[in-house]
Amino acid sequence: MGAVRSTLAPLAGETAVDLTAGMGGHAIELGRAIGDSGTLVLCDLDPANLARARANVLASGFSGQVVESAGSYARVPQRLIEQGLRADCVLGDLGFSSTQVDDASRGFSFRRDGPLDMRYDPASGASAADLIASRAEEELADLIYTFGEERRSRGIARKLVVEREREPITTTGRLAEIVRSVVPRTPGSRIDPATRTFQALRIAVNDELGHLRLLLETVERAAGATNGRGSWLAPGARIAIISFHSLEDRLVKRSFAELGKRDIAKVLTRSPLTAEEDEAQSNPRARSAKLRAIRLAPPT
């Protein structure tokens, strides 16, 4: 939280955009800083989380303007332009929220049996069960290897194909058992052998890297033209992205470094900021979080 506030440095009256509002924790912090004269834009691909974020922000006492943008954050730039808004600070806190992983009916967790879904937006796109049913063995192996960094991806894909021929794989419990039958538990490790395969499927189902690439492209385009009309980013805008996976972090790092090299933005984080010890203790997921931030060139 502290790192988000210090890098974005939101000021009273500004327009702050939370691209991944989740339960509204960060949005509430941003709202406190921009105050009653500020505009808070909330986006989430998961309609239930967007409603939660809005309710929590309002319950926090924020009485500035709240603008909602349902759907992918990659669409936010266009929506801001349509509404004549320009962002002064933008936050993306990527990946999933605890509300999603703790709810068995959403199908994200190997710890809770439920339908094998994993879509952030339960109303659109193909589920993890559809993906496993429809992809060729080699494609499954490649995505489990790339997005999960799972060395036994070929063996897992082989077993998935054998098992899906016996009976469609439609529950998280069955998928976890299949993966565990191929990947042995590392002695002394508390990490479930199914962890990497579940991560890989979640990233693929939600095209997480595709959405991030689109967002970074719009940041790059707008950064080159902040003083021009029609940009969704105000001159001097700050942008912070928290990622949890090396592939995401690499995309953010390259994009921000390129903007820095072209002198149209200043990189505010030479090395990524990571969770403080107390936060990493209380929230194990925070241990892999990396925050990178830039500030666009100020008004001329």
Ligand SMILES: C[S@@+](CC[C@H](N)C(=O)[O-])C[C@H]1O[C@@H](n2cnc3c(N)ncnc32)[C@H](O)[C@@H]1O
């Ligand atoms: C780590 S949580 C955000 C938590 C939030 N910062 C908070 O304080 O509660 C990530 C959120 O991003 C959302 N999300 C994932 N991919 C998205 C996308 N492409 N567009 C918009 N939201 C997305 C998820 O639905 C989830 O609610």
